[in-house]
Amino acid sequence: MIIERVGEVDYKLDFPEELEGIHSTFHVSHMRKCIADETSHLPLIDIEVDEQLNYIEKHVEVVDHKEKQLLHKTIPLVKVIWKHRKGSDATCEVKEEMHKFYPDLFK
Incomplete structure (x- = not known):
């Protein structure tokens, strides 16, 4: 969820507590409209990230x-x-x- 607009094209997002290590301000070009779909929900426990916080497939x-x-x-x-x-x-x-x-x- 968007918390506030920071500058002309940057937005600060509200992340769950599990993602507190991720920088929460993003340029508008990195954001996409999201319509919640419970069938595509991926539990955060199942997601692995490396030391640079890149998603590991x-x-x-x-x-x-x-x-x-x-x-x-x-x-x-x-x-x-x-x-x-x-x-x-x-x-x-x-x-x-x-x-x-x-x-x-x-x-």
């Missing part, structure tokens, strides 16, 4: 492999299912990058 499994043909090269892709991802549960990622950051997916 957890991969579940690779469900498909394919190749994208460009003009002079082919890029291997994998379809990955993610836990706690808003919107689609699966994304296509570059296989080489996924193998570098998540080698346990390919064992």
Whole structure:
């Protein structure tokens, strides 16, 4: 919820107590209209963040492999299912990058 307007394009938000370590003032370009939908509620207990307070996404499994043909090269892709991802549960990622950051997916 917006508490107050700070300057011309910045707003201070009211966060729950669990999020007290997060800076509460945001530029208007980082805000989106939110219509509460109880089915999309994600309990804060299930969310993990790193020391810079970045959201940590957890991969579940690779469900498909394919190749994208460009003009002079082919890029291997994998379809990955993610836990706690808003919107689609699966994304296509570059296989080489996924193998570098998540080698346990390919064992």
